[in-house]
Amino acid sequence: MASGINQAVLPRMLRVIKKAATVHKVENLIKNRTSFLISNLFNKTKVIGSPPVFMVETASVCNLHCPCCASGAGMIKRNKPFVDSTLLYNLVDELYENLWMILFWNQGEPFLHPDLFKMIRYASDRRIYTQVSTNGHFLQNYEKIFKSGLDELIISLDGATKETYEIYRVGGDFDKVVRDTANLMKQKKERKIQLPHVTLQFVISRQNEHEIKAVETLARQLGVDELIYKTMEITTDKAGLTFLPENKKYRRYQKNPENWFRKNDGKNCSELWSQPVLNSDGTLGVCCFDKQAFFKPGNYEAGRFIKQWHGTEWTDIREKVRMYKGSIHPCNRCSATLNLNYRSKTFS
Numbered sequence: 472m473a474s475g476i477n478q479a480v481l482p483r484m485l486r487v488i489k490k491a492a493t494v495h496k497v498e499n500l501i502k503n504r505t506s507f508l509i510s511n512l513f514n515k516t517k518v519i520g521s522p523p524v525f526m527v528e529t530a531s532v533c534n535l536h537c538p539c540c541a542s543g544a545g546m547i548k549r550n551k552p553f554v555d556s557t558l559l560y561n562l563v564d565e566l567y568e569n570l571w572m573i574l575f576w577n578q579g580e581p582f583l584h585p586d587l588f589k590m591i592r593y594a595s596d597r598r599i600y601t602q603v604s605t606n607g608h609f610l611q612n613y614e615k616i617f618k619s620g621l622d623e624l625i626i627s628l629d630g631a632t633k634e635t636y637e638i639y640r641v642g643g644d645f646d647k648v649v650r651d652t653a654n655l656m657k658q659k660k661e662r663k664i665q666l667p668h669v670t671l672q673f674v675i676s677r678q679n680e681h682e683i684k685a686v687e688t689l690a691r692q693l694g695v696d697e698l699i700y701k702t703m704e705i706t707t708d709k710a711g712l713t714f715l716p717e718n719k720k721y722r723r724y725q726k727n728p729e730n731w732f733r734k735n736d737g738k739n740c741s742e743l744w745s746q747p748v749l750n751s752d753g754t755l756g757v758c759c760f761d762k763q764a765f766f767k768p769g770n771y772e773a774g775r776f777i778k779q780w781h782g783t784e785w786t787d788i789r790e791k792v793r794m795y796k797g798s799i800h801p802c803n804r805c806s807a808t809l810n811l812n813y814r815s816k817t818f819s
Contacts, residue, residue: 480812482697483623486668487600490622491571499523499569507744516739516789521569521777524746525562526759528577529554529584531751535606536641539705539714541762542578543641548763551752552579556586558753560593561773567597575603577748577759582609588619595620604672606640607648613658621667626652626695629674631685638678639714649693656694670697675721675813676714687816700813704806721813723806733805735797742807743789747780755779757788760805 502520510517532552537543563570573594575581581603584590591601604625610616616624626648630636633645656669671690675683683700690698702723705711712729716722724731740758748756749771750764757766768784779785796802 482815482817486622487572490600491598493568493598495568496523496571500571503744507739507741510739510744510789510793514737514793516786516793518744518781518786518789521566521780522745522747523569523571524574525566525570525572526574526577526746526748526756527554527559527562527590528579528748528751528756529575529581529587529590530579531577532583533578533580533606534583534608535580535643537639538641539639539703539711540578544706546763547578549750549752549754553584554749554751555753556584556590558749558771558773559590562749562771562776563594563597563599565774565776567594567599570599572600572602574746575601576605577750577756578762579751580606580609588615588621591619591621595622603667606643607652608644610648610651610655613655616655616667617659617662617664623670624667625670625672625699627672627674628652628686628689629676630679631682631689635679635682639674639676649689652695653693660694668697669695670699671695672699672701674701674703675716676703677716678714680716680718680721690816691818694818696818698816698818700815702811702813723811728804732803733797733808735795737793739789739793740796740802740805740807743785743792757785758807760807761801763801765801 499520500523503523506517506519530553531542531547531549533542535543541547575591581587582605595601600622602623603621607626607628628648629639630645636645637643673686687698702721703714704723705714705728712727715727742758746758748759750756753770754764755768755771756764757768766788768788769779792802
């Protein structure tokens with residue numbers, strides 16, 4: 472959601488509208504966006520309604536060790552590695568009338584959660600668009616995937632060859648991801664199953680930018696529904712800088728991130744109005760860019776999220792970000808307003 476309307480996200484928006492749209496949700500979305508615009512216009516925090524999107528970190532641990540990922544690099548220290556499914560059920564019960572979409576990921580690998588498909592089914596049955604992003608190493612149980620009601624499955628494959636893929640996806644198995652993706656699509660098409668919409672995601676780095684055309688060929692061979700090219704969020708140390716693409720049009724940043732800071736334009740951050748996070752340990756996050764929970768709006772309390780959303784802690788955070796986002800962590804290096812999705816290619 473952070474990247475706004477572009478070639479890569481517009482088709483997804485249309486699918487979300489088809490699945491989730493109701494009068495209540497439209498009214499809430501108008502209230503939410505209007506309050507954000509009013510806040511910018513009058514330079515004062517005002518929030519009406521509830522968030523249209525929620526991110527649920529089903530797992531904060533991962534089977535891979537990708538160097539620019541906070542989880543893969545061992546930077547995430549949650550008290551619990553897997554979210555309590557009861558928290559998700561309570562959250563859905565409270566917000567489903569106004570909630571358009573739930574993103575079942577954040578910093579870990581969602582498929583490691585034993586109750587992932589039950590949680591997806593619970594949300595999907597209440598007309599919420601469900602989306603999961605995975606590294607693709609746990610796709611073997613096709614039956615559970617198909618029966619869960621999952622609307623979109625994003626599979627990360629950051630290379631068209633084994634050698635390139637495994638530079639960044641440390642501990643990953645290229646052949647396994649390719650084989651299991653192909654088998655998933657074969658089952659889906661043979662059984663004439665419409666969902667989930669399967670998106671192959673190619674995160675562009677210096678190591679794989681020469682394979683952009685080759686991965687499109689591979690995506691066609693696998694039979695996926697869509698291919699999205701995504702720019703990479705990198706760390707600012709020397710290791711992270713080695714993944715910055717040479718071609719500027721594939722970069723999320725205008726300069727090397729060691730010298731790049733987000734400009735404080737004196738405006739409120741849209742993320743703080745639209746997409747909160749439920750972390751694996753039950754704490755709430757203001758957005759997915761606050762990976763290590765620098766801001767602390769509190770723990771999720773069943774049936775009380777709306778009060779928390781409009782409460783003092785969240786209001787103070789929004790005010791602080793508005794005033795100081797160019798100088799405070801993690802806002803000073805946040806890439807929410809930059810080009811997250813370079814482009815997409817639809818095959819179905």
